[in-house]
Amino acid sequence: MAENEGVRETPNPFNTNKNHRGQKDISRITIQFNVAFDIRNFKSATSLVVWGLTDELLVLKSTFHNNVSSPFVAEAFACLEGKKLGISMGIQSIKIMKDSRTIIKKCQTSSTDKSEIGVIIKDIQNKKVYFQEIIFQHIHRSGNSQAHRFVKNTLDR
Incomplete structure (x- = not known):
């Protein structure tokens, strides 16, 4: 599988602060993703939009995948990314x-x-150990518009 990546980053604003109980707060980022699938060429583009604690845009990343069999597989690859x-x-x-x-x-x-997509899901589950906390959450399509626009533009290029 060949991949091309484009990343734009902003400074990392994460600091761990003490709360009133003396425990460290965990900085949580939000990663939204979307996929565009080219059925004729079996290619997909993934867009990742990373938001910080105060909803500031931290990273935009796009990834291309070749030889992707279905949109369902492309969605799983995007989550793994x-x-x-x-x-x-x-x-x-x-x-x-x-x-x-x-x-x-x-x-x-x-x-x-x-x-x-069982193998991809297993890989996603195996990577849970890298995090203290991980949440998978459904978002309404209208709330994922930034990732949608980004991936559409990426695949069009």
Whole structure:
């Protein structure tokens, strides 16, 4: 699988502060992702939009995948890319959001998935150990518009 990546980053504003109980607060970022799939060429583009604690835009990243068999597989690859980005940023707590209920539900469970994306889901689940906290959450399509516009422009290029 060939990948091309484009990343734009802003300074990392994360500091751990003490709360009134003396425990450290965990900085949580939100990663929204979206996918565009080219059925004629079996290619997909993934866009990742990373938001900070105060909803500031931190990172825009796009990834291309070749030889992708279906949009369903492309969605699973996108979720995996989101986790990899969180790991590479050294984040302890992430919330991954997508407007695909199926992918989010499969990522939330710890049971073995026997669908065509089972191996990708297992890889996503195995990467949970890199985080103190990870949340998979469904987001309405209108709330994921930034990632949608970004991926559409990426695949068009």
